[in-house]
Each structure stands twice: as C-alpha cells, then as structure tokens.
Amino acid sequence: MNQLDPGALRLLSHTTSDGVTTRELVLGEVTATLWATEHAAPGTPIVLIGHGGGVQHRHHRAVEGRARLLTDIGLRALALDVSGHGPRPRTPQDEEQVAALHAARRAHEPIGPIVEPYNADLARRTVPEWRALLAGLLAVPEIGDAPVGYWGIALGTAIGVPLVAEEPLIRAAAFGLFWSSTLIEAARRITVPVEFALQWDDEHIPREDGLALYDAFGSEEKSLHVNAGKHMELPRFEAASAVRFLERHLTV
Amino acid sequence: MNQLDPGALRLLSHTTSDGVTTRELVLGEVTATLWATEHAAPGTPIVLIGHGGGVQHRHHRAVEGRARLLTDIGLRALALDVSGHGPRPRTPQDEEQVAALHAARRAHEPIGPIVEPYNADLARRTVPEWRALLAGLLAVPEIGDAPVGYWGIALGTAIGVPLVAEEPLIRAAAFGLFWSSTLIEAARRITVPVEFALQWDDEHIPREDGLALYDAFGSEEKSLHVNAGKHMELPRFEAASAVRFLERHLTV
Numbered sequence: 001m002n003q004l005d006p007g008a009l010r011l012l013s014h015t016t017s018d019g020v021t022t023r024e025l026v027l028g029e030v031t032a033t034l035w036a037t038e039h040a041a042p043g044t045p046i047v048l049i050g051h052g053g054g055v056q057h058r059h060h061r062a063v064e065g066r067a068r069l070l071t072d073i074g075l076r077a078l079a080l081d082v083s084g085h086g087p088r089p090r091t092p093q094d095e096e097q098v099a100a101l102h103a104a105r106r107a108h109e110p111i112g113p114i115v116e117p118y119n120a121d122l123a124r125r126t127v128p129e130w131r132a133l134l135a136g137l138l139a140v141p142e143i144g145d146a147p148v149g150y151w152g153i154a155l156g157t158a159i160g161v162p163l164v165a166e167e168p169l170i171r172a173a174a175f176g177l178f179w180s181s182t183l184i185e186a187a188r189r190i191t192v193p194v195e196f197a198l199q200w201d202d203e204h205i206p207r208e209d210g211l212a213l214y215d216a217f218g219s220e221e222k223s224l225h226v227n228a229g230k231h232m233e234l235p236r237f238e239a240a241s242a243v244r245f246l247e248r249h250l251t252v
Numbered sequence: 253m254n255q256l257d258p259g260a261l262r263l264l265s266h267t268t269s270d271g272v273t274t275r276e277l278v279l280g281e282v283t284a285t286l287w288a289t290e291h292a293a294p295g296t297p298i299v300l301i302g303h304g305g306g307v308q309h310r311h312h313r314a315v316e317g318r319a320r321l322l323t324d325i326g327l328r329a330l331a332l333d334v335s336g337h338g339p340r341p342r343t344p345q346d347e348e349q350v351a352a353l354h355a356a357r358r359a360h361e362p363i364g365p366i367v368e369p370y371n372a373d374l375a376r377r378t379v380p381e382w383r384a385l386l387a388g389l390l391a392v393p394e395i396g397d398a399p400v401g402y403w404g405i406a407l408g409t410a411i412g413v414p415l416v417a418e419e420p421l422i423r424a425a426a427f428g429l430f431w432s433s434t435l436i437e438a439a440r441r442i443t444v445p446v447e448f449a450l451q452w453d454d455e456h457i458p459r460e461d462g463l464a465l466y467d468a469f470g471s472e473e474k475s476l477h478v479n480a481g482k483h484m485e486l487p488r489f490e491a492a493s494a495v496r497f498l499e500r501h502l503t504v
Binding site for chain 1: 452463466467471472473474475476477478479480487489493500
C-alpha cells in the first residue's frame with residue numbers, strides 16, 4: 001500500500017530536445033513520463049494522457065505525438081504506464097486476457113465481451129496509481145498547484161472515466177472509442193466538461209453503445225464528435241480538437 | 253426566368269471598414285451581400301452563408317459575425333436574402349406559413365410539421381437563386397475561379413442540403429439543426445465533406461431525426477458535432493469549428 005505513497009515519487013533522468021524536457025518518473029511499481037517546455041513555470045496546466053491497450057508509451061508515436069501537441073501550446077503532459085504495458089510486467093491474469101483477446105480476433109468474434117471486463121479490471125488497478133502519481137507530482141514545488149485535464153481514447157477512456165469521476169482535481173476530459181456498460185455509472189458522476197469521440201462505422205463498438213455513453217455523462221458542457229470510418233480511423237484533426245478543448249478549460 | 257440570368261448580376265454600393273469591404277448585390281429580385289478583405293485576390297475562396305428563418309441578414313449579428321470570422325482568415329463570405337426575408341417581400345403563402353408557425357408556438361404544438369414543408373418550399377425557390385448568384389459572381393474577373401463552400405444552420409440547412417446536392421462547384425458544407433424527412437434524399441446525393449451540428453436536448457428536433465440526417469450524407473468525410481443544450485444553445489465554439497473545417501477544405 002505504501003507503494004502508492006505520493007511522497008515516494010522519484011523524478012529520474014531528464015533529457016531536453018527541441019526545447020522540450022522529457023522526464024522519467026517512478027512511484028513504487030508505477031513508471032511514467034512527464035513532458036514540458038524547458039523552463040515551464042510552476043502552475044503550468046498538466047494533461048494526463050491515458051494510452052491505448054497494448055501500447056508501450058515510451059516508444060509509441062501516438063502518445064509522444066499527443067504530448068508534443070500539448071507542449072507546443074505550453075502545457076505539460078504526463079503519461080503513466082498501465083500495469084502490463086510498456087516496461088511494467090504482465091501478471092498471469094494479464095497474459096490470460098491478452099491471449100483471449102487474440103483468440104477472439106482470430107476467430108472474428110466480438111472483442112467487447114473480453115475488452116470491457118479486462119479494461120475495467122485495469123481501471124481498478126490504475127485509478128489509485130494515477131491519483132497517487134498526480135498527488136506526488138503536484139507536491140513538487142516546480143510543478144506547483146496546476147490545473148489538470150485528462151485525455152485518453154479506448155483503454156485511456158476505460159481508465160479515465162472512473163478516474164475523472166473520482167479525482168476532483170481534474171477539470172476537463174477528452175475521451176472516446178469505448179463501450180458503455182462498464183462505464184455508465186461512473187460517467188453519470190462526471191460533471192466537468194467532456195469531449196467524447198466515436199466512429200460511426202466502428203466494427204467493434206455499436207453506435208448505440210457510444211451514444212449511450214455520451215448521453216450518460218453528467219456534465220452540463222459535453223460535446224460528441226462523430227466521424228465516418230472504422231475503429232482505427234479516428235481522424236487526426238480530432239487530436240487537434242481535443243487539445244483546443246483542453247486548452248480552453250485549463251488556461252484562463 | 254431571365255430574372256435569374258447570371259449575367260444580370262449587379263454589384264451595387266460598397267463600403268470599407270476595418271479593412272473589410274461590404275458590397276450589396278442584386279440579381280433580379282434577389283438581394284445579397286458580399287464581404288471580403290480589402291484587395292482580396294481573384295480566386296480567394298468564397299463561403300456561401302445561409303441565414304436562419306426570419307432573419308434580416310443585413311441587420312442580424314449572427315450573419316455579420318459569421319462573415320467576420322471568414323474575412324478574418326482571408327476568405328470571402330456571401331449571404332443571400334431568402335424570399336420573404338430581409339428586404340424581400342413576403343408572398344401571401346409566406347404570410348400564411350409564418351402565421352401558422354406563430355400559432356403552433358403559442359399553442360405549444362410541435363413546429364416541425366410546419367417548418368419542414370415550409371422550408372422545403374423556400375428551398376425550391378432559393379436553390380436556383382443561389383446557383384444563378386454564384387454563377388454570376390464567379391464570372392466577375394476580380395472574383396475569379398474561386399473554391400466555394402457552404403455554411404448554414406436551420407433554414408440555412410434546409411436550403412443548403414438540396415443546394416449542395418445539385419451544385420457541383422461547392423466543395424465542402426457545414427450544416428446543422430434540422431429535421432431529416434424533407435432532406436434525406438438530397439443528403440444521400442452529397443459526397444463532399446460535411447460537418448453537421450445538432451443539439452442533444454433540442455426541444456424541436458428529436459435526436460434520432462438529427463442522427464438520421466447525419467447518417468444519410470453520402471460523404472466519405474463527414475463529422476457530427478453534438479452538444480448538450482437546447483435548440484438555441486448551439487455553443488459559439490461550433491462557429492469557430494465550422495470556419496476551421498471550411499478553411500481546411502477550401503484553401504490548399
């Protein structure tokens with residue numbers, strides 16, 4: 001349990017390139033990366049980036065690219081490695097779920113019945129990690145009392161929805177591409193502004209399911225962005241849109 | 253019929269203020285306004301602005317404001333007065349429809365059964381006017397062979413959908429806030445990129461109806477933006493989004 005004492009946060013190596021400083025963080029078993037423009041002031045807004053399933057955040061262009069969009073407008077970006085992802089070991093349970101997912105894909109069976117409960121389990125493990133990491137980071141004087149946002153698609157939404165429902169420091173959240181059944185109760189408890197993206201021709205997530213999740217958010221300000229195309233075809237301009245949305249709510 | 257000979261287009265008075273030139277146009281009975289930055293080059297993209305029902309475009313802040321968003325990024329904006337709107341006289345039929353609409357509002361009855369057929373009638377009258385006005389304008393040497401987009405909400409969508417379906421010069425269109433039944437056939441024939449906005453808590457247009465219209469567009473690239481709120485509560489940031497969408501498709 002003291003594994004997740006925020007005071008145990010360690011800021012490891014940092015490298016600076018093109019005016020952006022990338023820093024590796026460790027808190028117990030949790031590994032994470034923080035990006036910021038060089039000489040970012042205390043209080044600079046932070047966006048938590050939730051990666052997708054199976055992604056090794058350190059090497060994955062999607063997370064690096066999203067961090068870059070955020071540092072380009074002067075924000076900090078923080079990505080945490082979910083258990084079983086990136087450098088973090090898989091448990092036997094993780095291995096079993098991943099094998100079941102691959103088997104379903106090979107058999108052209110629906111993946112929802114595997115992904116939904118598996119990602120709900122990852123969320124139960126990861127939400128306390130995110131909260132401890134955030135608390136530890138905000139206690140660092142050079143970070144300061146910063147406005148916080150969340151941005152995650154797919155697994156990043158499966159973890160982000162319960163996280164944003166529980167963590168009062170998060171002021172705005174960009175989500176997308178997930179089923180509703182395991183998230184709908186937490187979504188109802190979210191009241192901060194939300195931008196939610198779904199794909200109209202998603203081969204995994206039925207339209208009605210994505211619409212039901214959007215409908216469930218308790219937020220007074222909530223936007224849904226639908227685009228034509230399959231699950232993996234979310235247009236690149238939606239990333240720019242999420243960044244504008246977060247900027248609007250995190251900067252004064 | 254020769255009322256709509258594009259060669260009959262007359263460019264009347266123009267005024268320049270804050271670097272933006274506003275010019276009044278007349279083609280037969282059709283009145284219109286063209287906005288452009290001073291010294292705009294031939295070939296500068298033009299966005300056709302379709303006003304909402306009952307709006308006097310010359311005085312209405314919404315149309316002026318949208319024109320300003322477009323000239324701010326160097327585009328031209330063109331708004332046409334729909335028959336019975338602005339300086340154009342109402343026919344007895346117009347008067348009857350408007351009276352029926354007001355009566356339905358007073359009685360708290362659904363307005364769709366009146367607005368849908370009335371606006372379909374306005375569209376039948378206005379589409380040929382838009383096409384003649386556009387042909388006339390593109391023949392003016394200082395305008396040149398410009399890329400053309402369309403932007404209209406509510407009545408602007410009721411007219412815009414059949415217009416964009418018929419007019420091959422229009423390359424992209426931003427629509428929103430209308431029922432589906434009178435538009436669905438034309439929407440299926442549209443193949444250019446579309447951005448469509450609807451309000452999740454619209455007291456006049458059922459959700460399913462807005463979603464059905466989005467679903468009908470034949471375009472490979474189509475985006476739907478849904479926001480929480482009633483019919484008149486479309487957020488201001490959707491105007492900025494429509495402008496970015498049009499800019500992306502009209503400028504190279």
